[in-house]
């Protein structure tokens with residue numbers, strides 16, 4: 208990969224205008240370089256994200272510095288947390304302490320599904336629950352469309368399997384507070400604890416600010432993003448899309464379509480989704496939320512340009528994004544996030560902190 212004066216690597220952290228780029232070749236003199244972004248990229252508005260594959264020019268191995276000259280096309284892109292090329296979400300929920308809350312689990316599952324990345328559900332602290340309890344939940348989750356991996360950092364159950372699952376690609380860890388994410392990450396990357404303690408509290412603090420994302424190298428291969436950025440399960444999906452994020456609803460829609468193309472699966476006639484499945488109730492609750500969010504969004508932008516208004520039976524009004532404009536709307540929202548994040552990142556680190564990072 209080292210073609211004279213350029214190398215290709217992965218951005219593992221973004222700190223103000225600096226990028227930590229990691230190289231996987233064993234023949235590199237060292238694993239990482241602290242890089243700036245060529246002004247040409249700045250001019251064309253090319254953003255550099257954690258997870259980006261980049262070409263670095265003029266690597267100065269002795270000084271540990273370089274300059275990013277090119278960002279390769281992204282396979283995937285998340286805005287919250289801002290990570291490029293992520294492959295999967297590792298959703299961690301605790302089997303006991305705190306106990307498994309079906310409603311909260313459902314929210315996180317829907318949120319994870321909405322990223323369209325692959326999803327791995329881990330139920331942690333399984334040392335605290337009986338096999339019988341596990342079997343019951345396993346059956347229940349199967350009906351939801353999921354097969355969980357039971358893990359425990361105490362008994363080590365599932366840890367080896369999990370390591371294999373994560374050995375390739377980029378994984379984003381998500382899940383509510385207290386379920387054992389930190390314990391799990393320390394188990395997967397034993398060096399990390401050491402490293403966090405060594406860097407004068409800097410990374411430690413970084414890990415707990417909502418904007419900071421960092422990719423850690425797993426000893427068995429693969430990269431892991433530990434970020435609290437994903438942990439507020441605000442759904443942020445349109446009412447029309449919501450059903451797609453329930454495997455049970457997807458399955459029903461695949462075997463038989465609803466009479467109306469824009470069916471929201473509430474009280475429409477000949478709906479294939481409405482019915483006797485456990486999480487239908489969750490669907491209805493999330494739908495009300497999604498409709499409320501949609502209305503909120505509509506109020507804050509020019510309704511003419513983005514939505515067409517419709518009147519449903521019983522006079523309920525709701526808004527539907529015009530199809531051809533939806534794409535544009537998405538882009539522009541992403542753009543907004545992007546600008547905001549760049550601005551906040553710049554504000555987050557002052558000059559003195561920058562010097563710390565460079566040291």
Ligand SMILES: Nc1nc2c(ncn2[C@@H]2O[C@H](COP(=O)(O)OP(=O)(O)OP(=O)(O)O)[C@@H](O)[C@H]2O)c(=O)[nH]1
Pocket residue numbers: 331332333334335358359360361362383384385386387388389390391
């Ligand atoms: N019994 C049992 N306890 C565990 C296990 N894993 C973690 N814990 C305990 O659960 C508590 C929370 O663990 P953390 O790793 O801090 O959880 P977290 O998800 O990182 O929490 P936040 O930092 O708040 O997001 C700690 O007291 C751990 O010792 C496990 O497998 N079994």
Ligand SMILES: [Zn+2]
Pocket residue numbers: 465466470471472473475477478479480481
């Ligand atoms: Zn329907």
